[in-house]
Amino acid sequence: xxxxxxxxxxxxxxxxxxxxxxxxxxxxxxxxxxxxxxxxxxxxxxxxxxxxxxxxxxxxxxxxxxxxxxxxxxxxxxxxxxxxxxxxxxxxxxxxxxxxxxxxxxxxxxxxxxxxxxxxxxxxxxxxxxxxxxxxxxxxxxxxxxxxxxxxxxxxxxxxxxxxxxxxxxxxxxxxxxxxxxxxxxxxxxxxxxxxxxxxxxxxxxxxxxxxxxxxxxxxxxxxxxxxxxxxxxxxxxxxxxxxxxxxxxxxxxxxxxxxxxxxxxxxxxxxxxxxxxxxxxxxxxxxxxxxxxxxxxxxxxxxxxxxxxxxxxxxxxxxxxxxxxxxxxxxxxxxxxxxxxxxxxxxxxxxxxxxxxxxxxxxxxxxxxxxxxxxxxxxxxxxxxxxxxxxxxxxxxxxxxxxxxxxxxxxxxxxxxxxxxxxxxxxxxxxxxxxxxxxxxxxxxxxxxxxxxxxxxxxxxxxxxxxxxxxxxxxxxxxxxxxxxxxxxx
Amino acid sequence: xxxxxxxxxxxxxxxxxxxxxxxxxxxxxxxxxxxxxxxxxxxxxxxxxxxxxxxxxxxxxxxxxxxxxxxxxxxxxxxxxxxxxxxxxxxxxxxxxxxxxxxxxxxxxxxxxxxxxxxxxxxxxxxxxxxxxxxxxxxxxxxxxxxxxxxxxxxxxxxxxxxxxxxxxxxxxxxxxxxxxxxxxxxxxxxxxxxxxxxxxxxxxxxxxxxxxxxxxxxxxxxxxxxxxxxxxxxxxxxxxxxxxxxxxxxxxxxxxxxxxxxxxxxxxxxxxxxxxxxxxxxxxxxxxxxxxxxxxxxxxxxxxxxxxxxxxxxxxxxxxxxxxxxxxxxxxxxxxxxxxxxxxxxxxxxxxxxxxxxxxxxxxxxxxxxxxxxxxxxxxxxxxxxxxxxxxxxxxxxxxxxxxxxxxxxxxxxxxxxxxxxxxxxxxxxxxxxxxxxxxxxxxxxxxxxxxxxxxxxxxxxxxxxxxxxxxxxxxxxxxxxxxxxxxxx
Numbered sequence: 001x002x003x004x005x006x007x008x009x010x011x012x013x014x015x016x017x018x019x020x021x022x023x024x025x026x027x028x029x030x031x032x033x034x035x036x037x038x039x040x041x042x043x044x045x046x047x048x049x050x051x052x053x054x055x056x057x058x059x060x061x062x063x064x065x066x067x068x069x070x071x072x073x074x075x076x077x078x079x080x081x082x083x084x085x086x087x088x089x090x091x092x093x094x095x096x097x098x099x100x101x102x103x104x105x106x107x108x109x110x111x112x113x114x115x116x117x118x119x120x121x122x123x124x125x126x127x128x129x130x131x132x133x134x135x136x137x138x139x140x141x142x143x144x145x146x147x148x149x150x151x152x153x154x155x156x157x158x159x160x161x162x163x164x165x166x167x168x169x170x171x172x173x174x175x176x177x178x179x180x181x182x183x184x185x186x187x188x189x190x191x192x193x194x195x196x197x198x199x200x201x202x203x204x205x206x207x208x209x210x211x212x213x214x215x216x217x218x219x220x221x222x223x224x225x226x227x228x229x230x231x232x233x234x235x236x237x238x239x240x241x242x243x244x245x246x247x248x249x250x251x252x253x254x255x256x257x258x259x260x261x262x263x264x265x266x267x268x269x270x271x272x273x274x275x276x277x278x279x280x281x282x283x284x285x286x287x288x289x290x291x292x293x294x295x296x297x298x299x300x301x302x303x304x305x306x307x308x309x310x311x312x313x314x315x316x317x318x319x320x321x322x323x324x325x326x327x328x329x330x331x332x333x334x335x336x337x338x339x340x341x342x343x344x345x346x347x348x349x350x351x352x353x354x355x356x357x358x359x360x361x362x363x364x365x366x367x368x369x370x371x372x373x374x375x376x377x378x379x380x381x382x383x384x385x386x387x388x389x390x391x392x393x394x395x396x397x398x399x400x401x402x403x404x405x406x407x408x409x410x411x412x413x414x415x416x417x418x419x420x421x422x423x424x425x426x427x428x429x430x431x432x433x434x435x436x437x438x439x440x441x442x443x444x445x446x447x448x449x450x451x452x453x454x455x456x457x458x459x460x461x462x463x464x465x466x467x468x469x470x471x472x473x474x475x476x477x478x479x480x481x482x483x484x485x486x487x488x489x490x491x
Numbered sequence: 492x493x494x495x496x497x498x499x500x501x502x503x504x505x506x507x508x509x510x511x512x513x514x515x516x517x518x519x520x521x522x523x524x525x526x527x528x529x530x531x532x533x534x535x536x537x538x539x540x541x542x543x544x545x546x547x548x549x550x551x552x553x554x555x556x557x558x559x560x561x562x563x564x565x566x567x568x569x570x571x572x573x574x575x576x577x578x579x580x581x582x583x584x585x586x587x588x589x590x591x592x593x594x595x596x597x598x599x600x601x602x603x604x605x606x607x608x609x610x611x612x613x614x615x616x617x618x619x620x621x622x623x624x625x626x627x628x629x630x631x632x633x634x635x636x637x638x639x640x641x642x643x644x645x646x647x648x649x650x651x652x653x654x655x656x657x658x659x660x661x662x663x664x665x666x667x668x669x670x671x672x673x674x675x676x677x678x679x680x681x682x683x684x685x686x687x688x689x690x691x692x693x694x695x696x697x698x699x700x701x702x703x704x705x706x707x708x709x710x711x712x713x714x715x716x717x718x719x720x721x722x723x724x725x726x727x728x729x730x731x732x733x734x735x736x737x738x739x740x741x742x743x744x745x746x747x748x749x750x751x752x753x754x755x756x757x758x759x760x761x762x763x764x765x766x767x768x769x770x771x772x773x774x775x776x777x778x779x780x781x782x783x784x785x786x787x788x789x790x791x792x793x794x795x796x797x798x799x800x801x802x803x804x805x806x807x808x809x810x811x812x813x814x815x816x817x818x819x820x821x822x823x824x825x826x827x828x829x830x831x832x833x834x835x836x837x838x839x840x841x842x843x844x845x846x847x848x849x850x851x852x853x854x855x856x857x858x859x860x861x862x863x864x865x866x867x868x869x870x871x872x873x874x875x876x877x878x879x880x881x882x883x884x885x886x887x888x889x890x891x892x893x894x895x896x897x898x899x900x901x902x903x904x905x906x907x908x909x910x911x912x913x914x915x916x917x918x919x920x921x922x923x924x925x926x927x928x929x930x931x932x933x934x935x936x937x938x939x940x941x942x943x944x945x946x947x948x949x950x951x952x953x954x955x956x957x958x959x960x961x962x963x964x965x966x967x968x969x970x971x972x973x974x975x976x977x978x979x980x981x982x
Contacts, residue, residue, distance in 0.1 A: 034558035067525035
C-alpha cells in the first residue's frame with residue numbers, strides 16, 4: 001500500500017476518492033457517471049443488503065422484480081413526479097444496430113425506432129402502480145408489502161463514486177394500504193428500520209425527521225428521512241421513506257372495494273436506500289490512514305499475519321494460526337489468514353489498515369513460546385499482547401467494543417457539531433465555518449428556504465420528529481416561527 | 492383456485508403459461524417482452540440465487556458489479572461477438588426529456604443526444620475486459636475469479652415468460668487466467684457446478700457436453716453446456732460455460748507479465764445461468780394439477796391447514812399447529828400455517844396443490860383425539876395418516892424422499908425419451924413424433940447441421956463430454972462419422 005494518498009486536512013474530497021479507489025471499493029468506468037463496484041466494496045454492500053433484506057422480511061415484506069424500462073407516457077401521469085424524475089434520464093429510442101455501410105463498426109438501425117420511447121427507471125412508482133391495478137381489487141388484497149432490489153439510472157451531471165452516480169444499486173419498497181393511517185404507520189416503520197440499520201450496523205447516528213415541501217420526493221405527501229453528519233461538517237441523507245397519499249393510485253386508477261362494499265383509492269408508501277450508504281460508511285469513520293469499517297459490515301473482521309524468518313517457524317505459525325482461525329470461525333467471526341510469502345508483514349499491516357479490517361492479529365515465534373499474540377485494533381490503533389487462552393471470546397468482545405466505539409465517536413462528533421443559532425450572522429458564520437447541523441428558526445416559507453440556500457448553500461435537512469416547539473424568529477426574515485429546523489450543507 | 496387451466500395434453504404451451512401466471516410466479520408487464528416476477532416466483536429465484544452464490548464462493552469466486560450500459564464501439568472490438576450480440580438490443584440515444592411544446596406530455600430533448608450511443612448490456616464481456624485491462628499487470632494478479640448478479644436485455648421478437656424475455660435476471664462469471672489449461676479447467680469446473688445445482692437442487696438430470704461450432708457463444712473458443720429434457724420432448728439449455736481463449740484479451744489489450752518476465756495475453760472464461768432456470772423448473776416437474784416444486788427450492792416446504800367447525804376446535808388446532816410448526820422449524824423446514832378464516836380447507840388444498848407446496852399437513856378435531864395428522868405429498872398425491880410422535884423427523888425424511896423422487900422421475904422420463912437412430916426416416920419420425928434426445932451420427936459439417944435444422948427444426952444440443960467413439964454414417968448425408976451427437980428440438 002503506497003503512502004500516496006491525501007489526508008482529510010489537505011484535501012477532503014481527494015481523501016475520500018483515494019480511499020474509495022485505493023481500498024478497492026469502486027472506480028469510474030468507461031461509461032460516464034457509471035461506476036464499477038470492485039469485489040471488496042461489493043462484499044460490504046452484500047452485507048448491507050443481507051442485513052436490510054432480513055429486516056424487511058421480518059417486518060412482513062416480500063421481494064419481487066419489475067421491469068427496467070418504463071414507457072415514457074407513464075411519467076406524465078403523476079404531475080409532480082414527472083417534474084422530479086423524467087427529465088434527466090436515459091432514453092431508449094431504438095432496438096437494433098446494424099453494420100455501417102462504410103464497413104466501419106455498427107450504427108443505429110433507423111428502421112428499428114420504438115413507437116414509444118422507454119425510460120431506464122430512475123425509480124419505479126409508475127410501473128409498479130400500473131401493475132398494482134391488476135393485483136388489487138378488494139381489501140383482502142391489502143396490505144401489499146413489496147420490495148425490489150434493483151439498479152436505477154439518473155443522468156447526473158456531476159458524479160462522485162457511491163455518493164452520486166448515474167447508475168446506482170438500491171432497494172425500493174412499494175406498499176399499498178386500505179387506510180391513510182396504515183400507510184403513514186408503514187412509512188414511519190420503515191424510517192425506523194433505516195435508523196436502526198444506520199445506528200446499529202453502519203454505526204452512524206442519524207436524525208429522523210420530515211422534509212420541508214421543497215425537499216420532498218416528487219409525488220409524495222410527506223417525505224421522512226434520516227440525516228447523518230460527515231466529518232467535513234456536511235450532511236448526508238442516508239435514507240428516505242415516503243407517504244404517497246393516494247397520488248399514484250389516482251394516477252394509475254388503483255381502487256379497492258372495502259369491507260363496506262365501497263370503492264376507494266389505495267394509499268401508498270415507498271422507501272429506499274442505495275449504494276450511497278457506502279459513501280456514508282466511508283466518510284463517517286475513516287481516518288488519514290484509510291478506511292475504517294464497523295465490524296458488523298466488515299468482509300474480514302480479523303486478519304491474521306504471521307511473522308517469521310525460517311521455514312520451520314513458518315510451518316509452526318501456520319499450524320497455530322489455523323487453530324486460532326478455527327476457534328474464531330466457531331463464533332461466526334470472519335477471519336482471513338494472510339500467509340502469502342510474496343509480501344512482507346509491514347506491507348500487509350499497511351494494506352489491512354488501509355482497507356479498514358477492524359482487528360489484526362500478528363503472531364511470531366516468540367508468541368508461540370509465550371502463548372501470546374499481538375492484537376491491534378483499527379479504530380484506536382491500540383496494540384496489546386493477548387494470551388492465546390480463550391482468545392476467540394476476547395476477540396468477539398473486542399469486535400463488539402469497536403462497533404460501539406465507532407458509533408460513540410460519530411455521535412460525539414455530531415454533538416460537537418450541532419449548534420443552535422439565532423441571528424443571521426451566526427448562521428452564516430457557522431455554515432461557512434465549521435458547518436455541522438445548525439438548528440435555527442425558519443418562517444416556514446418556500447421563499448425563505450430558497451433564499452437561504454442561494455445565500456449559503458445550506459438546505460433544511462429535516463424537521464426532526466417530535467421536534468420541540470419553541471417560539472422564535474426566522475433567522476433570515478425575523479418573522480415568527482414555532483420551532484427550530486435543521487440546516488446544513490449537504491451531499 | 493379456479494379449475495380454469497389447461498392440461499399438458501390439451502395445450503402444453505397454455506398449460507405452461509397458466510402455471511406461471513396462476514401460481515403467481517410471473518406475468519407480462521406493460522413493457523413489451525419484459526416480465527414482472529411476482530413475490531412467489533421471486534422467492535424461488537432467491538433460493539436459486541442463494542444456493543448458486545454459495546457454490547460460486549465455495550469455488551473461490553467473488554461478486555462485483557459492472558455498468559448497465561456499454562459504449563456502442565466496444566461491441567465492434569471482438570469480431571464474432573458483435574454479430575452475436577450487438578444487433579437486437581436496447582439502444583440509449585438521449586439523456587433528457589422535456590415538456591412538449593403543445594403541453595401534452597413529454598418528449599425527447601434533441602439537444603441531449605449522446606455523442607456515442609449506449610447499449611443496455613446483453614452480456615458483459617466487453618465492458619468487463621475493458622476494466623480488467625487496468626486490473627491485470629502481472630501473473631500475481633491472476634487468476635481473477637469474478638461473478639456478477641445482474642439484469643440484461645436482449646431484444647427478443649417472440650417472448651415467453653421466464654424462457655425468453657427481453658429483460659432477464661442472471662449471473663455472469665468472468666474469469667481471467669495465466670494459462671490456457673487453467674482457463675479450460677475453470678470452464679469445466681463451472682459446468683460441473685451448474686450440473687450439480689441442476690441435479691441436486693432443481694432435481695433435473697442434465698447432459699453435459701460441448702456445443703457444435705454453430706451453436707457456440709459468440710466470441711468463445713468452446714462452449715460447454717448442460718441440456719435438460721422437458722415433458723413435451725423438447726430440450727432446454729439450462730446453463731453454459733465458455734472457454735474464451737484470448738479473444739477478449741486481444742480485443743481489449745489485456746496482457747500480463749509472467750514469472751519469466753514475458754508478456755502474454757490473458758486467458759478467459761465466462762459462464763452464466765438465468766431466470767430461464769425458472770422455466771426449466773416449472774416444465775420439468777409440474778403436472779395437470781399445477782406447479783410441482785422440489786423441496787430444496789420451495790418457498791414453503793410444508794403447509795399446515797386446520798379443519799374445524801367450532802371456535803373451540805379452532806383454538807385447540809391453533810395450539811397444536813403452532814407446536815408442530817415449531818418442531819418443523821427447529822429442523823430448518825420452511826412451514827406456513829394457513830389459518831385464514833376467509834377461505835375453506837378445500838380451497839386451500841387446491842391453492843397449495845397448484846402452487847406446488849411439497850407437503851400438506853391437514854389436522855382436524857379427530858386428529859387431536861387420535862394424536863395423528865393427515866400428510867399429503869404433492870409429487871405422488873399420496874395421502875397418509877401419521878402419528879404426531881416424532882412428526883418433524885418423519886417430514887424431514889419425506890421431503891428428502893420427494894426431492895429424490897422428482898429427480899428419479901425426471902431421469903426415467905429422459906431415459907424413456909432418449910433414442911439412438913440410424914436412418915433419416917427414423918430421425919424424422921422421432922423428432923416429429925415423440926421428440927426427446929435423439930443420438931445420431933453427423934458428418935461434422937456446419938452445412939449438414941443447418942440442413943437438418945431447416946428440415947426438422949432439430950438442432951445439435953451437444954456433443955456429450957467423454958462421448959463414446961463409434962464408427963457410423965451421418966444420418967442425413969451418409970458420410971462417415973466417429974461419434975453420435977445429441978439432436979432435439981429446443982426451447
